[in-house]
Amino acid sequence: MTNTLYTAFLSExxxxxxxxxxxxxxxxxxxxxxxxxxxxxxxxIRSGSISAVPNPWKVLLGRYVFQFFYLLYPILVALFVYACCDVEYKNNNYKVLFTLPLDKSKIFFSKAVFILLTILFSILFAYAAFLISGYILSLIYPVLGFQNYDYRLVIFLTFLKLLITLSAISMIQLALSLLFRSFIYPIGVSMFMLVFSVFVAKKSFSDFIPYTGTYKAFLDIMNENDGFERLDYNNIAMIVLFMLISFYIFKRKRQF
Incomplete structure (x- = not known):
C-alpha cells in the first residue's frame, strides 16, 4: 500500500x-x-488624461506583462527545479531513499510530476490574474476599450504555449540539477540559453530550443497569433525526452 506513486508524491x-x-x-x-x-x-493619474487604445489587451497589458515574463519565468523555473533537487543534497536524502524498499521510478516521477503541477498552477494563477486585470481596468477606465476586444482565444493559447515551454524548460533544468550539485551550472545554463534564444529567435533552428518559447510567447500576444507552431510541438516532445534523460541520470547517479 505504501509502495505507490501516490505515497511518493505526497512525500515530495x-x-x-x-x-x-x-x-x-x-x-x-x-x-x-x-x-x-x-x-x-x-x-x-499622473498624465491627467486618458484615451482609447487600439486593442489594450496587447498594447497595454500584454506588452508589459510578457516583456517581463519571457525574462522572469525561465529563471524562476530554474531556481525552483534546482531547489527541488537541492533539498535532497542538503539532507543527504538520496542515499536514504535508495536504501528504502521503494521503486526508484516512483521516487523520480513523483518529483517530476510535482514540478510540472507546480508550473501548471503557476500558469493558471497568472492566466486568471491577466484576465481579471483586463476586466478590472475595463470597469475603472472603460474609455481604454478592453471591453471592445474579444482577445480570449489569443490569450488562452499564448498561456497554453507558455505552459508547454516552461514544462520543457523544467525537465531540462531537472536533468542539469541532477547532473550538477553546484548551483552555478543549472542557473548559468538557463541564463545563457535565455539570452541566446532571444538572439536566434528568428532563425529556423530556434524551434528546437525550448528557451525561445518564452520570447515567442511575447511575439504571439503582440502579433495575435492563435495557432500552434513547430516550436510548440517540439517542446511537447522535449518534455518527454528530457524527463527520460533525467530519469536515466537519476538511476545512474545513486551517490549524491
Missing part, C-alpha cells in the same frame, strides 16, 4: 512545499501582473 509535496522557491513560482508572476496594473493606473 510535504518536502517541497517548505521551499520558498515554490511560492516565487506561484506568486511572483501574479504580483508582477498586478504591479503592472498599478503602473498603468498610476500613469493615467
Amino acid at each position: 509535496k510535504y518536502k517541497l512545499l517548505r521551499n520558498r522557491q515554490i511560492f516565487g513560482v506561484l506568486i511572483a508572476p501574479v504580483l508582477l501582473i498586478f504591479a503592472i496594473d498599478g503602473y498603468i493606473i498610476y500613469d493615467i
Whole structure:
C-alpha cells in the first residue's frame, strides 16, 4: 500500500512545499501582473488624461506583462527545479531513499510530476490574474476599450504555449540539477540559453530550443497569433525526452 506513486508524491509535496522557491513560482508572476496594473493606473493619474487604445489587451497589458515574463519565468523555473533537487543534497536524502524498499521510478516521477503541477498552477494563477486585470481596468477606465476586444482565444493559447515551454524548460533544468550539485551550472545554463534564444529567435533552428518559447510567447500576444507552431510541438516532445534523460541520470547517479 505504501509502495505507490501516490505515497511518493505526497512525500515530495510535504518536502517541497517548505521551499520558498515554490511560492516565487506561484506568486511572483501574479504580483508582477498586478504591479503592472498599478503602473498603468498610476500613469493615467499622473498624465491627467486618458484615451482609447487600439486593442489594450496587447498594447497595454500584454506588452508589459510578457516583456517581463519571457525574462522572469525561465529563471524562476530554474531556481525552483534546482531547489527541488537541492533539498535532497542538503539532507543527504538520496542515499536514504535508495536504501528504502521503494521503486526508484516512483521516487523520480513523483518529483517530476510535482514540478510540472507546480508550473501548471503557476500558469493558471497568472492566466486568471491577466484576465481579471483586463476586466478590472475595463470597469475603472472603460474609455481604454478592453471591453471592445474579444482577445480570449489569443490569450488562452499564448498561456497554453507558455505552459508547454516552461514544462520543457523544467525537465531540462531537472536533468542539469541532477547532473550538477553546484548551483552555478543549472542557473548559468538557463541564463545563457535565455539570452541566446532571444538572439536566434528568428532563425529556423530556434524551434528546437525550448528557451525561445518564452520570447515567442511575447511575439504571439503582440502579433495575435492563435495557432500552434513547430516550436510548440517540439517542446511537447522535449518534455518527454528530457524527463527520460533525467530519469536515466537519476538511476545512474545513486551517490549524491
